[in-house]
Amino acid sequence: MALRIYDTRSRMKKNFIPLVEGKVSIYVCGITPYSPSHLGHARQAISFDIITRWFRKLGFQVTYITNFTDIDDKIIKVALEENIDFQEVSKRNIDNYFDVMDKLNVLRADEYSKVTETIPEIIDMISILMNKKHAYIAEDGVYFEIDTAPEKYGQLTGQTLEMVRSGAGGRVGQTGGGKRDHRDFALWKNAKSGEPYWPSPWGNGRPGWHIECSAMSLKHLGETFDIHGGGRDLMFPHHEAEIFQSECCLDRENVVKYWLHNGMINVDGEKMSKSLGNFTTISETFDSVKPLALRYALLNAPYRQPIEFNQSMLEESQMHYNRLLNTYLEAANIATSGVWSKNIFLNSVTERFTQGMNDDFNTRIAFVEVQSVIKKLQELISNGNKEDTISAFLGWLDEFAGDVLGLIPGVDELNTLAEEIDKKRNDISVLVEELLIQRQKAREEKNWEYADEIRDKLNSMNVIVEDSPQGPKWKIED
């Protein structure tokens, strides 16, 4: 069963064939840390988290590189507004990024490359482009000259030089002070007074936006690599600029073998973005929903599809996630140790799950299978099935809902959670047990009114009472 992935450049799903057998090299454009991370960043990070997890599951040795654009105009702007060093701005937002991504169970990349730590490589690359006459010096910096490689234009977006020329309309001439052509883009920006800068052969300044990714992917992954990822909105001009830079610098085509782009998060049908002001930060979202429930929400559609974000989808995901976790915990209480491979039901589930994931990482299909396992597991539990069967199902959930989809909290986290609940339980258990005895007595006397009164009282203590054939059970609402 071959893995098929959608390549933006060729606009079709292709069988994945790595450059080096058994290995995958991945570079994904990261964030510009000028403000706290929003849901769009979560979607990108989770999409590629899933992709790397699946590659590992298939047995590939994965090298996953991403980056922080830790110097740019917006960071400088914030720093000036707050009268602090630009590095303070980037550091606090990078801290926020790691904080929320850890909570979302996004595994760490092998490397988080920073622009400020890649300046020599960037300068080298620009020098090569200068030597090869692909770049020119203008009054305000160094620019890449599109006309030196016109055939490379529009590889990801299907546009030609002419289309952009005519379509740009009023924008022509407005952008980039020293550009010869409005479609040229900056490789190096000269520093204005008061701005942070690095010395270079072309004067003090800082890198343009696009060159960093070409330099960083070259630095960490070499001249060619398997997958380059990022949000759809980066296709043009950012990724097309990368194609110009890397291919012209290295004198080769297909530096990147497969281009992958994740879909956007929408609000009221429109893309969530800073400029529209319709964004929600990840931290804010955690106020109303658990991190892994948000993860669930963002994996509920295949990574390329847009996702409509609103309160009801969040609530629905919270419910699904709760059901998954509750079932998992219930099973864990019964299970001993789990080997699922001999179970026919689980074998067929695994096959469909794998087919789904192998079809361009279709997590929606994977979720359907997880749901069917949960359902079956509930049935097994309520029928008082044998421990080893339940253990097998638990083992499956650990492997697929846990390791692959990242929806089960880690052992440490579960233990901490269990300790907290135990502690809360212990604090009130004497009282609760006593009330339950009174309630049972009332129930035996068919004094339903009093019995319900006690249950209401327990509810107000965040205690949920569930009657069962084995007598009442209670748990603390979280």
Place this chain on the structure above:
RNA sequence: GCACGGAUGGCAGAGCAGCUAUGCAAGGGAUUGCAGAUCCCUGGACCCGGGUGCAAAUCCCGGUCCGUGCUCCA
């Protein structure tokens, strides 16, 4: 305007030629004093108009509507 996507039941959202998607919601039932949790069953859909095929939600042509990109953006 140009480029690239998308339009599926009340909602979310797969499928992309033949076989029940799935979940939520709705209706019915089991269990229960009631509730909760859980399980079972039911109805309900493929934007419009043409075409190709034995067969089309799925392919082709023409519309309509929506989104993204063409400026910083995950």
